[in-house]
Amino acid sequence: MKPFHLQAAVPGLEPSSDLVSRTLNVNQESAQLIYLSTLCDKQYIQSSIMQAFDACGNLAEFNAKLTMIAGFERIKNGNLQAEKLLHGFALVVFPDAICAIEAKKASLAKPSETSSESIIQGPQKAFSEDLEQNVQIIRTRYPSKNLNVEYTEIGTESRTQLAILYDKAKVDPDILLDLDKRLAGVEAAVVQASNQVQMLLTSRFEFFPTALVTDRPDRTALSLSKGKVILLLNGTPFSINLPAVFYDFMVSMDDAYQSPWLTRPLLILRYMAVFITTALPALYVAAVSYNPEFFQTQLAIEIAGSRAAVPYASFYEVFFMLFMTEALTEASIRLPKHIGSTATTVGGLILGQAAQEAGLVSSIMIIIASSVAVSNFVIPINTMSYSMRLIKFPLVICAMYFGLVGVVTGIFCFIVYAASLRSFGRPYLKLFIGEAKKSR
């Protein structure tokens, strides 16, 4: 009986302290059980592999018994052993064959409350961080026989599992082809977040997101029914929906659950909010510094009065206030929840008040800065509201140099830019009149 050689059985495996390797001896023959204790469920190994071994008289019988266990795979030649080990399989190495039995610990991840996209009435649970569970959630929400699940890996180092889901009957094969091409082109080493995948699949420098990342299973199921492709990344509670057009980012899931009398005006409100959050600071600079006839007389006198205490030009004022609100938003995201509210109180209330009283900014500017911030939060999808936060700065710069003409020029540029984008071959911004919803 020759001694077992770990390196020979599992090529490429470096010794690690959570690597368990035990020799199972019967009738002078021996098999080797190898698994990673941190990934595998010991109880399960005990009850399945060990029990089977216990009941057998020789290795051939044990080998046959193993095939009965769920999650059994026979590893043919090739170097998949280390791979399997790392994915939570237990390996039983026979002298002439290697068997892999799935013995992964049950995931501890539980679906949490939706946090980035909450709605009042409707499904409240988000995805979990476990891929299998997420696929299970989608399967339950979208029990269609056409639902196709494919697994692949992304990231040269992390080799994160990625599930590609689509409704075979509805999906556009061009999109799948395009997606395959782009996935093959991904060269990132470590991939850990859905937003990152979205970035890697689309162009990094796009101003607008062209794939939608959501933590809502119901939105994902709806996207599937519209013929979109869903990507699920192991370890993140988000799904990536593609293709996605501009309008998709403006729709909240509430819109599907409530009466149109309520949701249509809300939709209009959101578009107005987009206009305010992007254009209002620029319009303020343009109107105050170039075209005061834009204001009504009373307003003009009031603005001139409140600006009289401010020694700086209007755009300094705007940049200062926008900087403050952006910093506040940033701070309240990063801070622990309990301190977060303190930051907003100190920053928003006290600082705003003091800045206005000290004559650093005019009172109108405070109103503008806060309405810009509030309008930004109205946009349902987070990635889009980030984009909108960004867009207002170029517009302010345009307004600084050219006044109202500059603002309109900036808006024109962004419209043309958005219209020139394509999300996996689909036009990003146009009217979809008379086109079936699935084609979006």
Place this chain on the structure above:
Amino acid sequence: MKRGWIWKGVLILSLLWLPGCGFKDIDRRFFVMAIGIDKSNHANKPYHVTLKLAIPFTKIQPGKTNAYQLVSDDGSTITEAVRHMKSKVDKELDFSQAKIIVIGKAMSAEILQKGTLDWFLRRRDIQSAAYMALGDPTAEDVLNVKTGSERFPGDSLFLSFDQDGTESSFIATEYLFDFHRRVTEKGLDPYMPVIRPMDSAYLIDRVAVFDKKRLKAILSPEETRIFNALTTDFQHFDIETKSKTLQFAIAVQHFKYTYTIDPSAPALHMNIRIVGESEESTETLYKQPWSYYERLAERQSQTRYMHLLQKLQALQVDPVGFGLRYRATRYQRDKDWTAWEAMYPKLTFHAKVQIRIKSSGGIK
């Protein structure tokens, strides 16, 4: 990586090139609320221009925030006067909120001249929808009034004229573009309301009528009301009727008039239809059938309309636009106009007033 730096450099450089041309903050501008043009005493500098500049306030309060600065200067042209005025103030003059133009009574003939009126239209920042008015005795006196209820300087005048605040039948409204249209149009003559300052208020109850060359007359308040109804379709006036035994007033709710010109006679037939409710009466209105009061009111207002129409005819002015209507309804091009010019002095007016009282108000 290198390209990224170039982009960043360009961005920073472009930010350093701070705004130059045209950039002027709102607090570095002086808002001109009203423009006044008077005749000066110098022969070679005939224009005495007065500007009412608003002093900005953070919080508008009626009667407290209407502080203003009045600057005036003489010049051989308006432009010259305004240019010289700029050296008297510390901020840039901004005419974009100038909503009223007051002409001194002495300047009334000059404003009809092309050069003077054009100054207002040539400037891009004076709005064409600014109000025109005649200041009696001078424009400067009108601009120098500060009323107790104003929220900002000039506010009272704006509110009076745009019929947004008070809706008075004595106030005729005239816009700059309309004045220009009337000055140039054949068969439509210009007019202007007359503002008279009264120690801290205005009295606007008269209207000045012009022909194409000069001020012809200032109508009395009573005539002004009829004038208003005819020129601007003003709806909210009232009709007082007086007889020996009783006196009552009708508040008009609906007013409409049509007219036809009969060139053969020559005559102008005017039908005026008025619907209203009685507002004030010395006797109970249920004593007699309403038709009795209606007839009484009709007879009296008929004479008033006739009086005004004949007066305008005697003055040889046509602010209602009878001539334009004549041109519009005949198809002889320039011949229409010569025919009308010959016809107007000989025209006889037939005004027929129909009044219907709809209710007697809250009581009998």
Place this chain on the structure above:
Amino acid sequence: MSRYFFYLMCVSMLIHTILFIPRVLIDERFDGAIPSLFIGPVIGCVLMVVFTRSMQQFKGKGLPEIAAMFLPKAAAVPLMLVFGLVTMTSGCLIWIHCAFIMSKYLNPDMAIYVLLSLFVIVTCFGALQSTKTVLFSLEIILILSVPLLLTLLVHSIFSENMNYDAVKAMIDYSWIMPSWKSVSASSYTFAGYIGLAVFNREFKDGKPIRFLWLIPFLGLGLMLASFFIPIGYLGTAGIDDYIYTWVSTIDAIRMKYVFIERVISVYLLILLMMTYVFTMITWHLGSQVIGSCFRSYDPQTAAWRSKLPSLVICVVIGIGTVLAGSRINEIMLFQAVSSWMIFHLPFDAAFVMIVFIWSKSKRRIQQ
């Protein structure tokens, strides 16, 4: 795709009725402008129908491809050059006109070449996008700005300051032989069909354009409005004193309960937006058609190399626009516009005829 054809027609109608046509027609209002308001649409629409029908014979093909089918390269290249230059020049004229208005009313202290440079750079950026992108952005911008324009139009029609007697007085002048210039100018309202020369590439379904009969009425209505509303506001004689009649008319409109009291600034901004779209279209047309003469040109790819000829053309024309705009004054501009008006109708007619003959001969070949 027929709605995109409507957008093309609409944007050209709006731009022409706002910017050019009032100027030319109102100058001739006593000398036969009114009959030309009715003759122009007839001519314009005949050309439009002939052109669209002929282009539909060539499904999904642009003018350069069609010309290559019928003409040798030596003949096709100059034709494309002339066509491209003419379309781009109309864009340039409109830019210079618009820049004059903007520098007069919105940015009075800014040098005209600064403004024009901004406009031209942005237009180049727009014109270099793919044909589809141009159509999509055209759609979005029209949807955003037309409602505002319509509100203004309706408000001005029903305002009490609109003097209908002045309008009626103008009817006296409706039986006068119109001049060539005014007929040509009013037919120019319908010049949007020229856009099909390139945009036909995207109209691949070959379905006849629905509601084509609506266009003459739409154009006539717009022209009547753009001719008579300024007269109603500014007077039959007084209108002579104004340079930019529509801008002055809008300035005279007071909308009491609108957030912004002087609607003129809003109107000017919409005008600017429309001008951007219109020039983007004309320059896209021109640069695509001229660019097709070069070998590296390929409309199917977005590669840098295939766009290079178009880029060079746009930049050259752009520099030309800026130079011209900073040299000439308003009088010269209006002279240029009126000679342009005289010139364009025979050109358009000849061009439509050529395409019509091609479409006939194509049918003959197929039979």
